[in-house]
Every structure is written in structure tokens, then in C-alpha cells.
Amino acid sequence: MKPQATSREAILAECRAIVRHQGLSGISVRTVAAAAGVATGTLYHYFPDKRALLLAVVADVWRDVFSLDAAPRDRTDFCQYVDDLYRGARNRLAAYPGFAQGHGLELVALTGQEDEGRARMQAFLDGVGSQLQEALRRDPSVRPDALAGDLNPQSLARFVTRNALAGLVLGQSTCDDLLAVLRAALY
Numbered sequence: 428m429k430p431q432a433t434s435r436e437a438i439l440a441e442c443r444a445i446v447r448h449q450g451l452s453g454i455s456v457r458t459v460a461a462a463a464g465v466a467t468g469t470l471y472h473y474f475p476d477k478r479a480l481l482l483a484v485v486a487d488v489w490r491d492v493f494s495l496d497a498a499p500r501d502r503t504d505f506c507q508y509v510d511d512l513y514r515g516a517r518n519r520l521a522a523y524p525g526f527a528q529g530h531g532l533e534l535v536a537l538t539g540q541e542d543e544g545r546a547r548m549q550a551f552l553d554g555v556g557s558q559l560q561e562a563l564r565r566d567p568s569v570r571p572d573a574l575a576g577d578l579n580p581q582s583l584a585r586f587v588t589r590n591a592l593a594g595l596v597l598g599q600s601t602c603d604d605l606l607a608v609l610r611a612a613l614y
Contacts, residue, residue, distance in 0.1 A: 435473045438463045439487045446488055447522050451529060454484055486547040488526055492519045493555055505566040505613065506606050509559070513591050513602040520595055527596045556584035573613045
């Protein structure tokens with residue numbers, strides 16, 4: 428018998444395994460409870476309903492895909508950092524077939540939870556943006572006047588995050604267009 432998953436993180440780890448093999452459509456309270464080795468009541472302790480569970484799973488999968496801990500923190504070239512982050516995310520996303528294209532459709536079905544879903548996604552995007560701002564500060568080659576006016580580290584990080592996410596959802600193998608824009612704007 429499988430040991431019980433007694434934490435939110437352990438349950439989400441089981442959910443990621445389900446999404447890898449069955450997609451988001453494989454997530455149900457019973458399936459997750461069985462995979463985690465817990466009673467459905469235990470699952471409801473962490474997630475009040477299936478909507479909350481799905482929202483948490485989507486955010487957790489994106490966190491895994493962008494795995495900021497895997498991004499090289501010693502890079503001083505911002506564009507190389509962005510390229511490494513994108514390639515790593517693309518490679519990790521391959522473990523979740525159809526997720527990037529399908530997660531939006533699953534979330535649309537969760538009527539009444541749009542604000543919570545948006546807040547979770549924004550928190551995820553803010554984490555990516557913080558890492559990008561840190562990487563930008565480490566790059567000594569950025570022109571001093573490059574980040575002035577409306578283009579500041581925060582707005583640039585939002586731009587990069589949204590474009591990288593869009594590229595992943597669209598299935599682009601590289602972020603070369605984004606990198607060309609960044610090189611022209613920063614160096």
C-alpha cells in the first residue's frame with residue numbers, strides 16, 4: 428500500500444504525476460485521493476472543492492515548468508538567462524503533454540473562480556518577474572539609459588514573462604524573437 432500523502436505539497440506532487448500521464452482531465456477528487464493514499468475528506472482539508480484543487484494544480488504545474496531553482500543564478504548575461512529559463516521551461520513542459528494549450532480551457536470551465544485563478548496566476552508570474560529583475564541587475568552590459576521612463580526593470584520583467592509564457596503556450600521551440608528585441612533594447 429502506498430504511504431499517505433499528508434501535506435499539500437505531497438498531494439500536489441501526486442497531481443503533477445496524474446497531469447503528466449492523463450492531463451488535467453485526469454484530476455478528480457477521487458483520483459487524487461487514491462493516488463495520494465488519503466481519504467477524500469483529507470483532500471477536502473487542503474482543497475475545499477474540485478475548483479480549488481484544479482486551480483492549485485495549474486499553478487503548481489507552471490511553477491514546476493518554470494522551476495526557478497533550476498535557472499542558473501551565476502549568469503551575468505540577461506539574454507542568456509532568459510534563453511536558459513525558456514529552454515528549461517520548454518523541456519520541463521514536455522513532461523506535461525497538452526498542458527500549456529489545454530489548461531486555459533479547463534480553467535474557463537471553472538466559472539465563479541476567475542478572480543482566484545487570476546490571483547494565483549499573477550502570484551506565479553510575479554515570482555518569475557522577480558527572478559528576471561534579479562538577473563537583469565546582474566548584467567553589467569545593459570546600457571545605463573536602457574531602463575528609463577516607461578521601460579523599467581518591472582515592466583521589462585512583465586514583458587519577458589508574458590512573452591515567454593505565450594511562446595510556450597504556442598509551442599515555440601525557441602524565444603529567439605524575444606531575445607532579439609531584448610538585445611536591441613538593452614545593449
